[in-house]
Amino acid sequence: MHNTPDSISLDSRSLHLRRLVARALEGGTRGHLGSALSLVEILRVLYDHVLHVHPRDPAFPERDRLILSKGHGCLALYAILADLGFFPLEELDRFCHFDAILGGHPERGKIPGVEASTGALGHGLSIAVGMAIAARLHQQKHRVFAIMGDGEINEGAIWEAALSASQHRLNNLIAIVDYNKLQSYGPIADVVTLEPLADKWRAFGFATFEVNGHDLDALRDLFTQPLAANQPTAIICHTVKGKGIPMAEHNPDWHHKSRIPPAEMEAIYSALGGRHA
Amino acid sequence: MRKTCLNCVLELAKNHSEVLFLGSDLGAGTMKEFRKTFPERFFMEGVSEQHLIGMAAGLAMEGFIPYVNTIASFLTRRCLEQVTIDLCLPNLPVRLIGNGGGIVYAPLGATHFALDDLALMRLQPNMTVIAPSDAVQMRAFMEVSRTHPGPIYIRLAKGGDPVTHPKGLPFVIGQAIELAQGTQVAFLCTGAMAHPALIATQLLAEKGLSCSVWHFPTVKPLDQAALAPIADRHTLLVSLEEHTIVGGFGSAIAEWLMDHRPHPPRLLRLGFPDRFPSQYGSQEQHLAAVGLEPETITQTVIRALG
Numbered sequence: 030m031h032n033t034p035d036s037i038s039l040d041s042r043s044l045h046l047r048r049l050v051a052r053a054l055e056g057g058t059r060g061h062l063g064s065a066l067s068l069v070e071i072l073r074v075l076y077d078h079v080l081h082v083h084p085r086d087p088a089f090p091e092r093d094r095l096i097l098s099k100g101h102g103c104l105a106l107y108a109i110l111a112d113l114g115f116f117p118l119e120e121l122d123r124f125c126h127f128d129a130i131l132g133g134h135p136e137r138g139k140i141p142g143v144e145a146s147t148g149a150l151g152h153g154l155s156i157a158v159g160m161a162i163a164a165r166l167h168q169q170k171h172r173v174f175a176i177m178g179d180g181e182i183n184e185g186a187i188w189e190a191a192l193s194a195s196q197h198r199l200n201n202l203i204a205i206v207d208y209n210k211l212q213s214y215g216p217i218a219d220v221v222t223l224e225p226l227a228d229k230w231r232a233f234g235f236a237t238f239e240v241n242g243h244d245l246d247a248l249r250d251l252f253t254q255p256l257a258a259n260q261p262t263a264i265i266c267h268t269v270k271g272k273g274i275p276m277a278e279h280n281p282d283w284h285h286k287s288r289i290p291p292a293e294m295e296a297i298y299s300a301l302g303g304r305h306a
Numbered sequence: 307m308r309k310t311c312l313n314c315v316l317e318l319a320k321n322h323s324e325v326l327f328l329g330s331d332l333g334a335g336t337m338k339e340f341r342k343t344f345p346e347r348f349f350m351e352g353v354s355e356q357h358l359i360g361m362a363a364g365l366a367m368e369g370f371i372p373y374v375n376t377i378a379s380f381l382t383r384r385c386l387e388q389v390t391i392d393l394c395l396p397n398l399p400v401r402l403i404g405n406g407g408g409i410v411y412a413p414l415g416a417t418h419f420a421l422d423d424l425a426l427m428r429l430q431p432n433m434t435v436i437a438p439s440d441a442v443q444m445r446a447f448m449e450v451s452r453t454h455p456g457p458i459y460i461r462l463a464k465g466g467d468p469v470t471h472p473k474g475l476p477f478v479i480g481q482a483i484e485l486a487q488g489t490q491v492a493f494l495c496t497g498a499m500a501h502p503a504l505i506a507t508q509l510l511a512e513k514g515l516s517c518s519v520w521h522f523p524t525v526k527p528l529d530q531a532a533l534a535p536i537a538d539r540h541t542l543l544v545s546l547e548e549h550t551i552v553g554g555f556g557s558a559i560a561e562w563l564m565d566h567r568p569h570p571p572r573l574l575r576l577g578f579p580d581r582f583p584s585q586y587g588s589q590e591q592h593l594a595a596v597g598l599e600p601e602t603i604t605q606t607v608i609r610a611l612g
Contacts (some may be wrong), residue, residue, distance in 0.1 A: 137367075137396050144367070149391045155357040156392060159364020166346060167368065186388070189357035196352075 034269045035278075037070075037243040044301050046073060047273050049108035049121060051297050057125035059287035060133070062297075063277050064178065065104035067209035067242065067268035071176065072109045074248040081171065084114040087141040093171045094160050096145045098153020099178030099207060100134040101285070106143070107131050115142040151184025153177065154204060158194050161202040161261075172256070176205045180212030183221055188233070194261040195234025202261040203252075204235065207242065209270035213284050227265055235263035242266030274300045308462045310441040311403055314448035315373045316340045319347060322452060324369055330358050330376040355380045359388035359400075366398035371452055377411070378404025378420035378461060382427055393457040394430040400457050402427075407437065407461035407497060408548030409583065409592040416582050420461075424496070425553030427459040428526045434479060435525040437461040437497035437555075443471035443523055450477050463498035463548075464589060470500040470521065482529040488516035491607055492540040494533075496522045496555045499546040502593075505600035510607060517607075528558050530566075537563060543573045544607060548598065551577040574610055576603065 039047070046069050054060040076082070080093040097106050104124075111118045116130065123129040130139045134148025145156045157175035164171055177187065194202050208226065210217050217223055230237040236257035240247050248266070256262055270284070271277030274297050286293075298304045316339055319325040327340050328349045341348040351358050355376060362372040374381070381404045382389070393400050404423055411418035427435045436458060438444040444462075451458060470485055485500060486493075486507050493503040500521045507517040520536060522529060537543065543563075545556035556575030563570035578596050585592065593599050597606060 145363075146391060146395050149387055151356070152360050152388060152392055155360025155388070156364040156367070158357070159361040159366075160368055161364075162349075162361070163365050163368030163370060166370070186354075186356040186360065189352070189354035190360065193351055193354065193357055193361065 032241055032244055034241055034243050034267050034272070037241065039273050043069060043073065043273070046105070046108045046112060047301050048298070048304065049112060049118070050104045051294070051301060053104050053107055053121040053124035053131065054289065054297070055294050056122040058289050059125060060104050061101040061285045062104065062274070063211070063271040063280065063283040064099065064102045066272045066274060066277065067207050067270045068102045068105040068176070069108070069272070070243045070245060070248060071205060071207060071266050072105050074245055074252060075174065076109045076113060078249050079252040080174070082142065084142070087115055091169060091171055094144050094157070094173040096147065096153040096157050096173070096175045097135060098147050098175050099150065099181050100147030102176070102178065102207065103133070103135045106135060110140070110142045116140065150178070150181040151186040154187050154190035154194070157202055158190050158197070158199060161194070161199040162197060164201055172201050172203060174203045174205060176207060179206060179208045179210065179217050179223060182206060182223065191230070191233040191235070198259050199261045200256055200258055203256070204230070204261060204263045206263070206265045207268055208265050209268040211270040211279065211281050211284065213281065215281050230263035230265070235261050237263040237265065239265045239267065242268035243272060307438065307441045307444045307465050307467060308405060309465065310444045311448060311460065311462060312337055312375065314445060316343065318448070318452050319344055322371070324371050325452065326365060326370050326372045328358060328362055328372050328374045330355055330380070332376065355385040356388050359385045360392050362400045363388070363392035363396070363398055366400050367396070371399050371401070373401045373403060375403040376405065377418060378407045378423050379418055382420065382423040382459070386426055390430050394432045397432045397456045399455060401451055402457070402459045403462060404459065405462050407463060409578070409589050410464045412589045412592050413586045415586055419583065421550045421578050422553070423459070423461060424525050424547070424549050424555060425557070428553065428558065432456045433526065434458045436479070436523055437525055438463070438523050439498055439500040439521055440467045440469040440471055442469045442473070443477065446471065446475065446477035447523065450479060454479060461497060467498045468501040470504060477523070480524045480527045480529055482520050482522045482524070482532040484518070485521055486517065486519035488518040490516045490540060491542045491544060492518040492520060492536045493544050493546060494520050494522060494536070494559055495546040496525055497548055499548060499598070502598065502600045502603060503546055506603040506607070509600060509604040513608065515607070515611070522555065525555050525558060528562060530562060533559070533562055534566070537567055537571055541571055542607065542610060543571055544603070545573065545575045545577070546598065546603070547577045548593070549577050550580055551575045552580050572610070574606065576606065
């Protein structure tokens with residue numbers, strides 16, 4: 030079958046961004062690899078084609094806001110921000126070092142382009158609601174995106190925020206779920222099932238869409254279509270945890286890894302076509 | 307005190323467009339005037355304190371100053387992680403107004419007691435913790451509340467509290483206030499304990515004991531400049547708080563004494579013991595049960611002086 034999250038083959042930019050993920054992973058000898066790799070295409074399309082942001086002026090008032098609520102997916106965010114020049118690529122090599130700006134979870138105020146400190150799960154959507162209301166009060170036209178993990182939305186606070194977003198008819202708010210079907214312990218379906226997930230978001234009042242989260246054209250089409258006029262939007266991205274590294278794909282062991290030995294780093298680079306392809 | 311506090315939010319909002327009011331399913335009609343005057347800056351969210359704090363953070367990141375009000379126990383305990391990570395870590399100017407600090411909600415039982423709010427808020431870096439004594443002090447505080455750069459927790463007492471704040475004295479965040487000058491015993495109190503401390507001081511004067519009374523409306527940061535001479539000039543310090551003695555105002559005093567005085571004066575920490583009160587009744591009954599009314603305070607001090 031054509032065009033499933035598994036069947037998508039990665040183009041050179043997707044491989045390039047994954048090499049940057051690997052570079053940080055190597056720099057820190059640790060990281061949430063699987064959780065980052067399901068996100069790469071979502072972030073890539075947003076930053077390359079959708080978000081109104083400037084690497085040289087990361088805080089200009091009219092920018093679109095993106096909150097990576099699943100803060101543990103930060104390696105993917107760091108890769109795209111570094112690639113676009115929000116901070117030097119060399120920062121990737123210092124990932125998780127004592128005095129680094131890039132930690133195991135992203136922090137506001139330390140990293141240019143990072144809007145909120147996330148990593149304690151379930152916080153980002155509420156912050157996004159506040160930002161979306163603020164944009165309305167300021168009569169600004171920008172949008173607010175919050176990217177959540179599927180495991181993350183076990184958190185009740187997410188659904189508190191969803192009720193509120195709907196109540197306030199936040200048509201400038203886009204909730205994105207990276208639905209890679211694996212949480213830390215194992216398959217979502219075994220830990221706490223989310224299905225029917227799209228129905229849940231619809232029932233909470235969101236204009237809800239589903240998309241192959243590795244299909245660049247589909248993501249771009251969806252993210253650039255006009256937003257619903259009178260309600261927030263939810264986009265459920267079907268993805269593969271660990272996408273692009275066969276040993277990490279669909280493998281909960283790669284949700285987070287520490288003390289990654291050089292041989293495994295070589296296997297990761299090899300899957301990406303080498304260090305400097 | 308609550309009424310004064312909320313009225314002040316409305317007054318602030320009239321002059322400052324960045325001031326917002328957020329509540330969590332408060333009583334019918336709360337802030338009616340604010341809602342009528344500034345409907346677009348009034349937010350009555352659902353029973354969802356975690357979300358409320360995150361939303362306030364998002365608004366503050368965009369330049370607003372949200373005043374957030376709900377019951378103290380839920381505002382501090384239910385959403386502690388949001389307070390820590392969303393407000394304190396980025397040091398955002400959000401004001402948390404906690405109704406019923408201490409044992410005000412006595413008849414409602416343990417779910418509604420806020421006997422640990424000062425401790426929980428004091429633990430968070432960047433948080434300023436304010437416990438005013440009365441409505442006059444509350445008004446003085448509220449006038450300076452808007453421009454403070456970081457988050458503030460504001461503990462509300464029962465209301466109708468006897469006024470002890472000196473008339474016309476401006477409020478300075480982080481400064482304690484001398485209410486009575488004495489030589490032997492120093493009462494260090496916070497929140498609504500100022501009045502019982504002053505009564506106890508009169509009772510002790512009748513027994514020939516001279517007591518100072520200092521009110522610390524700011525629990526954090528502690529007024530160290532005031533505390534140093536108090537510690538050096540009295541033989542007995544007595545901290546008074548409507549709060550567990552674990553981790554609260556008295557603990558803050560004890561920590562300062564340990565850190566700064568090789569031979570500190572004796573400190574009695576009076577407050578609630580480290581257990582869940584199992585009774586209902588009234589605030590007064592609870593205060594009496596744990597020895598926080600003037601007569602028992604007096605006896606405790608006399609006993610301590612041997």
